[in-house]
Structure formats: structure tokens, C-alpha cells
Amino acid sequence: MGRYVNFAEDTTHRQAKWTGLYEKLKSFVAKNPDVDIQADVINIPKSKQPIFYDLFDRVRDAFVTEEFPALLKEANLLSMAYLTIEQELMQLLALKDILMPNDVKRFLYDPLKQLRREAFDPLFDLLSGKIELQGFISEISVNVNASYKQLYTEGYEKWILLSLMKQFEPDKIYHVPINELGSKEVIKRPVLAKETLPAPVESDYFCFEVGRRQSLLVPDAIIHSSRLNKYVSFRTEFCRGMWIANSYSAKREWYSVEALIGKYGFVTIRPDILIYIGDELEDVSLVADGEKICRPDIIVECIENMDVDRCLFREKLQDISSNYTILNPITGSYLASGQRIPQDVYAESEGKINLIEVGFEESKLRSIVNAIKI
Known part of the structure; x- marks a missing residue:
């Protein structure tokens, strides 16, 4: 996954498209007194909602696009990979749908549309004067990073499972x-x-x-x-x-x-x-x-990001090793990685777990099926 935003970076004077769009949104509210946005009251007449929410959504889209380009790039790669395998399996098995939690599905179908949800409440808080601009930026940064981490992890696991199923x-x-x-x-x-x-x-x-x-x-x-x-x-x-x-x-x-x-x-x-x-x-x-x-035949664990905190990564490896020891899968345990696996990880796995550098190459999962003894 990409780098997270630098919360300490001073972005108050940055010239960005989203700030210009935000000024247009503020101007629209100022010119329409019947649009009432306060800390404890929000009233937008139905006739004004189309223009208001068009500007509102454009601000959110521009903010996420400009502040999180690396995250969006990687999320879009996952989205393309997931939608490809989903379509293949739906056609192959005549499926009507593949069901999952709504937030994960939205993220996999349209990452920007899901991540911009983190700016919904903060943008209203900014318009109402409840928070300042820097607080707005910091709050969304924290929320987007946390949401992205969770959704990318869950989304990559689902891509792994469907790709493995295809094999x-x-x-x-x-x-x-x-x-x-x-x-x-x-x-x-x-x-x-x-x-x-x-x-x-x-x-x-x-x-x-x-x-x-x-x-x-x-x-x-x-x-x-x-x-x-x-x-x-x-x-x-x-x-x-x-x-x-x-x-x-x-x-x-x-x-x-x-x-x-x-x-x-x-x-x-x-x-x-x-x-x-x-x-x-x-x-x-x-x-x-x-x-x-x-007792399972196979356990497949997924790690999409090798750049996480080393202590957290070791905890994940310990959990994987514990799952292997307790459940003792018949064919074995596999760790499917979204990135290149460092050499020291091979040593830490102690030979118990089969490590596979998958990325988005679904054919690399074939080794799991090949290991099954009929």
C-alpha cells in the first residue's frame, strides 16, 4: 500500500483545486440565506440541493484525489483486479451477485466514492464553523488512512479467495x-x-x-x-x-x-x-x-502490505504460526503476499508456512491447488 499522509505537514496555505471548490461552495451558501448550515442545524431546501451537493461532492472528490494520490492509485489497481475476477466467476457460475459488507463493496467498485465518505461530516463541520481548516484536513487524513487500511486489507483478501477459487x-x-x-x-x-x-x-x-x-x-x-x-x-x-x-x-x-x-x-x-x-x-x-x-485441509493467510510497523508484522506472523500449530491443516498453511517478501521473513516463518509473492498475479496461487494430494 502507498504512503500515508503526513499529518504534521502544514497544508493551510497549499494552493489546491479543492480549496477553490470549497470557496465556491461557501459562496453558494452565503448567496442563499435559505441554505442554513450551523453546528446544530442543517437545512437545505429541496430546490437548492442539486447545486449544493454537486459542489459539496466535488470538494470531497478533489480533496481525496489531491491529498491521497498514492492510496487512490493502489486502490484502483485492487479495484480493477477484483472486478475482473468477480466478472469471470459470475459468468462461469451464473451468479447473480457476490455479497459482502457494503463499505467493502463500495471500496472495491469505486474507491474514491467510498473514501470521500470520510469527508462528509467534517465538511459540514467546516462550513458551520465548528472546526477550522487545519482541523478539517487533519480529521479527514486520520479517517481516510484508517478506513483505507481496513478496506484494502479486506478487499485484497476477497480478491485472493476468488482468484484461488478460480484455480x-x-x-x-x-x-x-x-x-x-x-x-x-x-x-x-x-x-x-x-x-x-x-x-x-x-x-x-x-x-x-x-x-x-x-x-x-x-x-x-x-x-x-x-x-x-x-x-x-x-x-x-x-x-x-x-x-x-x-x-x-x-x-x-x-x-x-x-x-x-x-x-x-x-x-x-x-x-x-x-x-x-x-x-x-x-x-x-x-x-x-x-x-x-x-480440521482444515488448507489455511491461507493474506498480507497485502509488507511496509507496516515491524512489531505489528511480527504479531501477524505469530498469529499465523499459532493458527498453523493449533489447527494443523492437512496440506499446509500459505501466506499470500501483495508485495515482495523480505528475506528475513522467510527465516521468521521457520519453514512452517509456505510463502507466495502473489501481488495481483492470480496464477501464482496455482501452487496451492497443485500441492493437494487426491
Whole structure:
């Protein structure tokens, strides 16, 4: 990812397009007394809204474009790569949509339109006199950098997953039709009650992060791989299921959550992508419940930026190593990097994790599929 903005830099006297547009916006407000923008009151007559918001949005667009050119450049590269793989898979599998959180989708479809949202409230605060110009610049800089970091990370992970899915040569896609739970269902549910796992059904959607409040933890999607002639399931946003399944595939190895806690203590397990491979749909349709976790075939971790703080980077490597040790994936763990991997990282991985410099070359993910022993 690109460099972040220098918050200490004095930008109050910088001649920029956005400042000129801001003066036009202020002038419009001054010439229209019925446009009332104060710290605690905002009233824009309907007849004035088109012109006002056209100027308002142009200020936001110009600010983000001028202040964050490096971030936008890299975000647009990710956007192009993501939209390409999304379109390929939607055509290949006749999908109606690929679902994900709205902010991530907006970022992947139009990075500028998403990032400019960080300037919405601050620009009103500036117009109303609630904050000064330098405070406006600093506030947006902090918000854009934080938003960009999170959204780019999540977006790159989704590109990795879809690109990896393509390497399996999918010809069908399925989902497990499990309902998200309401508060009343959670409260009234008997503690020892068993939950029936629904059978997977063919789908015309791919749904990232299928829901955090699930009775059982199921895959985001299951595909049939024509390359392997097997079923492959994928799960992001790993967490523990709330209830207990009434049955488990006898062909899978299951870890007891209680036993893992006894051995490793209370640790957080948050692998980026879990992959399961099996001969039958039922063998790959349950990831975890309240008592057990299915041993994965593959773990894929994603690091899009190698330039982060070294301490944070080491923490990420420790988390990856912990995921590998605790879940012990059958084929192994992989770290897919968006940038060139420094030599010392290979040493820090201790040979446990297979490192792949992917960037946006989806063909480099083929080595993961090639390593699978049928």
C-alpha cells in the first residue's frame, strides 16, 4: 500500500483545486440565506440541493484525489483486479451477485466514492464553523488512512479467495441454508439442544461473511472442482458456532474446543481463509459448532502490505504460526503476499508456512491447488 499522509505537514496555505471548490461552495451558501448550515442545524431546501451537493461532492472528490494520490492509485489497481475476477466467476457460475459488507463493496467498485465518505461530516463541520481548516484536513487524513487500511486489507483478501477459487476450476456452487439468529432465539434456546445442519443446495450467490450470529459455523460457499472432481468449501471470518450440531462427518477429523483450550489456553484463532476438500458435499459443509472445530485441509493467510510497523508484522506472523500449530491443516498453511517478501521473513516463518509473492498475479496461487494430494 502507498504512503500515508503526513499529518504534521502544514497544508493551510497549499494552493489546491479543492480549496477553490470549497470557496465556491461557501459562496453558494452565503448567496442563499435559505441554505442554513450551523453546528446544530442543517437545512437545505429541496430546490437548492442539486447545486449544493454537486459542489459539496466535488470538494470531497478533489480533496481525496489531491491529498491521497498514492492510496487512490493502489486502490484502483485492487479495484480493477477484483472486478475482473468477480466478472469471470459470475459468468462461469451464473451468479447473480457476490455479497459482502457494503463499505467493502463500495471500496472495491469505486474507491474514491467510498473514501470521500470520510469527508462528509467534517465538511459540514467546516462550513458551520465548528472546526477550522487545519482541523478539517487533519480529521479527514486520520479517517481516510484508517478506513483505507481496513478496506484494502479486506478487499485484497476477497480478491485472493476468488482468484484461488478460480484455480480449482469450479463448475457448480452451493451454500448451506442456515438462518441467522435473532436475540429471542438465542435466549430461549436450551443449552444442550442439538441443531440439525441443513444439506447444501445449489446457489446463484456467493456470500462473504455469511453471518456472525449463526447457530453453526458453515462455509461462505462450496464449489465442485472439475479439476479435482471434489467438493471444496471456503470460510472467512472464522469464529465459534453458538450451538451444537446433531451430527458430524465421519470422514473428517474434529478438534474438541475444550481440549484445545486445555492444551493451548484461551487463544484467539482467526485464520483469514479456511479451505476444506471432500468427496461429498456433507463432508465440507460444517466448519465448527459450539464444541468442535473441523480440521482444515488448507489455511491461507493474506498480507497485502509488507511496509507496516515491524512489531505489528511480527504479531501477524505469530498469529499465523499459532493458527498453523493449533489447527494443523492437512496440506499446509500459505501466506499470500501483495508485495515482495523480505528475506528475513522467510527465516521468521521457520519453514512452517509456505510463502507466495502473489501481488495481483492470480496464477501464482496455482501452487496451492497443485500441492493437494487426491
